[in-house]
Amino acid sequence: MSANTLTSPVRRALPRPSGLVWTVLRLHRTALWIWTAFVVLTAGLLLWLYGPGATHTQHLLDTFGYAGVQGDAWTAGIIGSPFSGAYNDLFHDPASLLNIASFAVAVFAGGSLIARELENGTARLAWTQSVSPARWLAAKLAVPALFITVGTGLLVALYRMLWSAHSDLLLAGIGPRALYFALGPGTVALPLFGLAVGVLAGLVLRRTLPALAVAGIAQSAAIAFRANSWPFQGDYQQPELSVRSRAITSTGAEIPDPGCYYSRPCLARHDVVGFTREYLPSPDYWPRQLLETGVLLAATAILVAVAFGVLKRTSTS
Numbered sequence: 001m002s003a004n005t006l007t008s009p010v011r012r013a014l015p016r017p018s019g020l021v022w023t024v025l026r027l028h029r030t031a032l033w034i035w036t037a038f039v040v041l042t043a044g045l046l047l048w049l050y051g052p053g054a055t056h057t058q059h060l061l062d063t064f065g066y067a068g069v070q071g072d073a074w075t076a077g078i079i080g081s082p083f084s085g086a087y088n089d090l091f092h093d094p095a096s097l098l099n100i101a102s103f104a105v106a107v108f109a110g111g112s113l114i115a116r117e118l119e120n121g122t123a124r125l126a127w128t129q130s131v132s133p134a135r136w137l138a139a140k141l142a143v144p145a146l147f148i149t150v151g152t153g154l155l156v157a158l159y160r161m162l163w164s165a166h167s168d169l170l171l172a173g174i175g176p177r178a179l180y181f182a183l184g185p186g187t188v189a190l191p192l193f194g195l196a197v198g199v200l201a202g203l204v205l206r207r208t209l210p211a212l213a214v215a216g217i218a219q220s221a222a223i224a225f226r227a228n229s230w231p232f233q234g235d236y237q238q239p240e241l242s243v244r245s246r247a248i249t250s251t252g253a254e255i256p257d258p259g260c261y262y263s264r265p266c267l268a269r270h271d272v273v274g275f276t277r278e279y280l281p282s283p284d285y286w287p288r289q290l291l292e293t294g295v296l297l298a299a300t301a302i303l304v305a306v307a308f309g310v311l312k313r314t315s316t317s
Helices: 019-027 029-050 052-064 066-076 087-120 122-127 133-169 174-182 185-205 208-228 264-269 285-316
Strands: 243-249 272-279
Touching (some): 019 029, 052 066, 052 272, 087 122, 087 133, 087 174, 087 185, 133 174, 133 185, 133 272, 133 285, 174 285
């Protein structure tokens, strides 16, 4: 061969996961794409609510005060319905989606992630090919946990940003308080708890349908308990967050809202040119959040430890 012969360039493959991590990603790629789509679409909704979605309601607040916020909500449709189109209801919808996602994580973990592989024998096949049961389960837990933590962490951060910017556009009542106490590290810990619940259900029952049913019921109970029990949200212990509403005159002075509603002559008579409104932070927020997160993570750790114990018995039987 001539010395002038060109040699083929060496192709460098992009780094990618290998071993058990790659196996889990490949086997459950459909679930991964669904999770990614959920995070992207929910993040898009949060960013829209933060930006152009708030423009109309913000204008009504600036012009007519809280009366404008109420009017916007009541003219949009049935308040409290996710299909009303009211900014107030759209603001709460991502929180409902996060609860649904934590339920879906538990069902997926109980069914597809664990029980299906035990039921059809692929788990035992993996254990006979130099993959120990403990390593198998560790990968099954770690890979989804990483995506769950990153995804929900991003959504909670965006939600907190939205709350800081536009919580003044929410109707007063129990709703804002429940949402306020739902946005924090506990929201990230809840689907991780669901993952542990599903994994344990799958290992104990070893059949897909019973495992996903039990996991779904258990996670539904956890979501309901979180919504109504101290140190979690506890909707009815204190019905509303404190709110500060003031009208602004042409001199920049802040005065009590004169209650003009949509009457421009009344606003002119009181020299009102704008309004300000904000929910005041609660001193209970971080104590509750940290305690809630600690309880959920501790329960998750216990369930994971039990799952490894069950796996040890299962793999040796």
